[in-house]
Each structure stands twice: as C-alpha cells, then as structure tokens.
Amino acid sequence: MSGFETDNLEKVRKAVNVCTMCGFCKSVCPSFKAIGWDTALSRGRIILSYGLLNGELQADESVVRNMYTCTTCADCVRRCPSKVDIVDIIELCRADLVKNGNILPKHKAMCDNIKEFGNPFAETAPRAEVLGRTPHKAKIGYFVGCTATYRSKKTAEATLSILDKLGDDFTTIDETCCGSVMQRVGWPQEDVTKMMQKNVDAIKALGIETLVLACAGCYRMFKLEYPKYVDVPFEVLHITEYLAKKDLKLKPMDGVKATYHDPCHLGRHCGVYEPPREVIKKIPGLQFKEMEYNRKTSHCCGGGGGVRSAYPEESMTIASTRLDEAAFADLIITTCPFCVNNLSSAVGDRKIQVRDLVEIIDELL
Ligand code: SF4
Numbered sequence: 001m002s003g004f005e006t007d008n009l010e011k012v013r014k015a016v017n018v019c020t021m022c023g024f025c026k027s028v029c030p031s032f033k034a035i036g037w038d039t040a041l042s043r044g045r046i047i048l049s050y051g052l053l054n055g056e057l058q059a060d061e062s063v064v065r066n067m068y069t070c071t072t073c074a075d076c077v078r079r080c081p082s083k084v085d086i087v088d089i090i091e092l093c094r095a096d097l098v099k100n101g102n103i104l105p106k107h108k109a110m111c112d113n114i115k116e117f118g119n120p121f122a123e124t125a126p127r128a129e130v131l132g133r134t135p136h137k138a139k140i141g142y143f144v145g146c147t148a149t150y151r152s153k154k155t156a157e158a159t160l161s162i163l164d165k166l167g168d169d170f171t172t173i174d175e176t177c178c179g180s181v182m183q184r185v186g187w188p189q190e191d192v193t194k195m196m197q198k199n200v201d202a203i204k205a206l207g208i209e210t211l212v213l214a215c216a217g218c219y220r221m222f223k224l225e226y227p228k229y230v231d232v233p234f235e236v237l238h239i240t241e242y243l244a245k246k247d248l249k250l251k252p253m254d255g256v257k258a259t260y261h262d263p264c265h266l267g268r269h270c271g272v273y274e275p276p277r278e279v280i281k282k283i284p285g286l287q288f289k290e291m292e293y294n295r296k297t298s299h300c301c302g303g304g305g306g307v308r309s310a311y312p313e314e315s316m317t318i319a320s321t322r323l324d325e326a327a328f329a330d331l332i333i334t335t336c337p338f339c340v341n342n343l344s345s346a347v348g349d350r351k352i353q354v355r356d357l358v359e360i361i362d363e364l365l
C-alpha cells in the first residue's frame, strides 16, 4: 500500500470503475494533443486515479503532472458514452494530492496569496481604489473578479463603462476571490466555502437582486459551485446574458472578419452559448463566421484548470491549435479574461487579434 489517503476519490470509486477504456475521449482531449501520452487524457487520468485509490501507485512527479495538465475543459465529459464526469474525478483526485502534500509550488503560492490577500497575485491595493468605485446599495451588482481587477483591467473598465452608459443603477462589491483557482487545483473545500460565504454576505448586504459577471471562471463558480455549498439568494447572469436583452445602438465594424471562441467554463460547463452570439449579432457590418469547433464542440484555449500557471508550455501549445482553427478571421472575440490572455500570448506572428466582447461593445456603444 502507498499510504496515500483517498477520502475524496473514495466518493467517486464507482465512477472510476465505469470507464470502459473505449478511447472516445482521446479524439477531443487538448492536453493529450499537446503531450501525446495516454496518461495525459481522461481515460489515462482515470487509470491513475484507480491506481491511487487502490494503493497500487505512488503519487510521484509523473502522476502529479498528468493530473495537473488537464485544463478541466470538459470536452471528454461530452464525448464519454459511459457518461463519466471525468472533471469531477480529476478535481477530487487533485484534492487528495493536495491533502497528501503533493501541491505544485505555483498553485500553493497562489492559494496562500488568496488566503492572505484575498487574490492570487498578492495585491494589497483595495479593490475600490483600483476600480475607482465605492460599493453602495443597488439592485444590480457587478462582481469583477481578481483577474479583471488586477491584471486584465480593460475587461473591468469596459464592463463598468458599458453599465454606466446603459444608465442602470449598479454597484461594485466588497469582494474577495471567488474561489475558482483554489477549487480547480484541489485546495481544501472548507477554505473555498468560507470565501463563498464572505462574497454572498457582501452581496446580500448591498441588497443586490441580480449579480452580473464578465469572467467565465467566476460565473461558473456563482452559477454551479456556490449553490452546492452556500445559499445564493440572487439571480446570476453573465454580462452577455445581461446585454443580450438590451437594445444596444452600436457603431459599425464594417468589413472585419470575426469569429467567436466559447470559453469552456461559460459554454460546456454552464451552457451559455447563444447570448454572446446574440450580442455579436447586434454589431453592424461585422462579417461573422463560426469556427469548425463551436458551442458544445468548441476547443479549449489551454488557460484553465491551473495549467497556464503550472505548465505554460503545454498551455501555449493548446492555445496555438485554437488560433490555427481561426486562421480565416481578423478577430477572435471571446468572453473571458483568461481566454483573452492565453490566446493573445500565443498569437506570435499571426495577423489576428483576440479581444473580450465587452471591450468591443464599450467602444461601439
Ligand atoms: S470516453 Fe469515457 S468510457 Fe471511454 S475511455 Fe474515455 S473516459 Fe473511459
């Protein structure tokens, strides 16, 4: 026996045994395409989980690497005929790896920062100061998220500007990290739940009835994960769901050839496919064409699941594949700061721009 504690994996012992090794997941897994080994795709990761569960494997560097190069894109979940929730198994396996002291240094640093500073970047500047907004009582709240507040500031500025232009009474929130990074890398759920409760309390204190988010990762947390652990007594909308219902008078983008990249955490995880497209359709003159892999079959940008921070090379390979699929376009529009960052980092000599939809809408409104 390896002495590896598997309290989390134990919850999915049955699911781990349901995989028939059919290999359907092999045709879609972005990490397998980047790495080339069976251990870097879902069925391989299930075998590793099985080995850990039964004490037949040590949690060595290779096991850790294979469990953490998964972007949690969920394309394999869509493809699996046995309906195995592979992302769930991988995240529970990660929770056991962390519990047994196998956390990656980059992930540990981010989680320690979140615990100490409320964000993964160890930023000490108060969010109200960075955003130039003081939270106040309002029916609509904008949850900005750590990345848009401290790194991808254009996303935050554009979203704030759009909400200002629409004239709705909205407020920012005295927020802390949504907990997505911690949960994706397997940090103990007790700490994530504390952050969830802190955010919900801050939102409730402002009397918010509708929470709007422009980050796919934060959105998935509030929409799917928060309700599993805390009471969420308000409506949760992605900014594109909010804007799709609005009568937007936009300037034209004549002749620009554009396509749309579905963020995995907004699309496959939460089923939000049409609202971004409805907003894009409002832009006069734009020549829009879908990529071959779109909506449910969209390919991953490579930036999720903690892969960008721990394995940047694999993350860039996955992003390059996605960019090649959009070679016909001048512009890739997406709706998540992580996707914008990751795809932009891999552009290199390609003549293509990657932009967040909110930045474009703000310019045209
Ligand atoms: S598609 Fe599902 S059942 Fe088939 S090998 Fe992959 S995880 Fe196993």
Ligand code: SF4
Pocket: 028, 029, 030, 031, 032, 040, 041, 042, 045, 069, 070, 071, 072, 073, 074, 075, 076, 077, 086, 087
């Ligand atoms: S979630 Fe995505 S990256 Fe992870 S195993 Fe499935 S297809 Fe591969």
